[in-house]
Amino acid sequence: MEEKTLSKLNERIDDLVEDIAEKPARTKKEKPNLKESIYSFQPEQLQDWLKANGEKAFRAAQIFEWLYIKRVKTFEEMSNLPKGLRDKLEVNFALTTLKTIIQQESKDGTIKFLFELQDGYAIETVLMRHEYGNSVCVTTQVGCRIGCTFCASTLGGLKRHLLAGEIVEQVVKVQQSLDELGERVSHIVIMGIGEPFDNYDAMMNFLKVVNHNKGLNIGARHITVSTSGIVPKIYQFADEQLQINFAVSLHAPNQEARQKLMPIARAYKLDELMEAVRYYTKKTGRRVSFEYGLMSGENDSVEVAEELSALIKGIKCHVNLIPVNYVPERDYIRTSRSKIFAFEKTLKKNGINVTIRREQGSDIDAACGQLRAKEREEETR
Numbered sequence: 001m002e003e004k005t006l007s008k009l010n011e012r013i014d015d016l017v018e019d020i021a022e023k024p025a026r027t028k029k030e031k032p033n034l035k036e037s038i039y040s041f042q043p044e045q046l047q048d049w050l051k052a053n054g055e056k057a058f059r060a061a062q063i064f065e066w067l068y069i070k071r072v073k074t075f076e077e078m079s080n081l082p083k084g085l086r087d088k089l090e091v092n093f094a095l096t097t098l099k100t101i102i103q104q105e106s107k108d109g110t111i112k113f114l115f116e117l118q119d120g121y122a123i124e125t126v127l128m129r130h131e132y133g134n135s136v137c138v139t140t141q142v143g144c145r146i147g148c149t150f151c152a153s154t155l156g157g158l159k160r161h162l163l164a165g166e167i168v169e170q171v172v173k174v175q176q177s178l179d180e181l182g183e184r185v186s187h188i189v190i191m192g193i194g195e196p197f198d199n200y201d202a203m204m205n206f207l208k209v210v211n212h213n214k215g216l217n218i219g220a221r222h223i224t225v226s227t228s229g230i231v232p233k234i235y236q237f238a239d240e241q242l243q244i245n246f247a248v249s250l251h252a253p254n255q256e257a258r259q260k261l262m263p264i265a266r267a268y269k270l271d272e273l274m275e276a277v278r279y280y281t282k283k284t285g286r287r288v289s290f291e292y293g294l295m296s297g298e299n300d301s302v303e304v305a306e307e308l309s310a311l312i313k314g315i316k317c318h319v320n321l322i323p324v325n326y327v328p329e330r331d332y333i334r335t336s337r338s339k340i341f342a343f344e345k346t347l348k349k350n351g352i353n354v355t356i357r358r359e360q361g362s363d364i365d366a367a368c369g370q371l372r373a374k375e376r377e378e379e380t381r
């Protein structure tokens, strides 16, 4: 897509945020003074840093092995590096920045982690067990400025973007906990707290590190990124031509209803979103997943299912129906089982590919942002 058109589209998110957020996000200039995480680096970037600091480039491969194969927790343990280099790494980078504050385990094996960051903020990361493997749901921001009305993660607005390394470290931490069981993280979903496309560069760097064959080596087709609909970033992402799975949180089949649930729809109208999605499927040849949270009396009738079918007809897609968990801070009530099945049946009848997301971790604080909201009231007010 043309750069001029893209930058015009980009401006709209900031206008919207000023409009909906009483507590605006820190700008890039006000970035907190954090020590850079060593996990932010791709091997080639680490080689450049080493060369610029008078070290041999081949050390990058050794460091990567310590980080992602042996998964050490201190620079001191990197025993085949000269002491001088270990000291330099210690001075310039952080290795372990996430402190586990809470680890909640569900009967179905789902584990929810509450991690504390270098500057004291808290984030959530979730490990989900599936028949096909272990999937980690990562967070990309402390809080979120998008303001979806059904979401606890947005309470209190956006505090700051995560560094790429802080996103990578979430996966490493979960992998370290699986090491004791001899298991591996096989899938990643970027659907935790935050809007990944609002922290685009860090998210892209994260993808390159976890996908790298010298890093965690998690296949692109095993990674899914989901957006609430930041249209210019969808064009940008399509142009990256990656094999990463792509999902859009849709939640309503018309402008009026979507705008009520998701203020982002005021900045990027539904028809613009659908145009961007069509561009994505055409450019990449890949299908898109539409995430659709069902809320009783809001968006769960058979008529709405008919409207949704008409909206996405002809798009190479799949619909993921998500019975929305009750969030105490919001008014939405869970859709009944019979209504969920009626909604699914209507989509199927219209030839739409659809699944109902299996509920996981229902006996713990399962909804995104719930655990953080409960434990860190001061951050989420």
Ligand code: SF4
Binding pocket: 144, 145, 146, 147, 148, 151, 152, 153, 154, 192, 193, 194, 195, 228
């Ligand atoms: S659903 Fe996602 S984009 Fe919307 S407020 Fe929550 S974290 Fe942000």
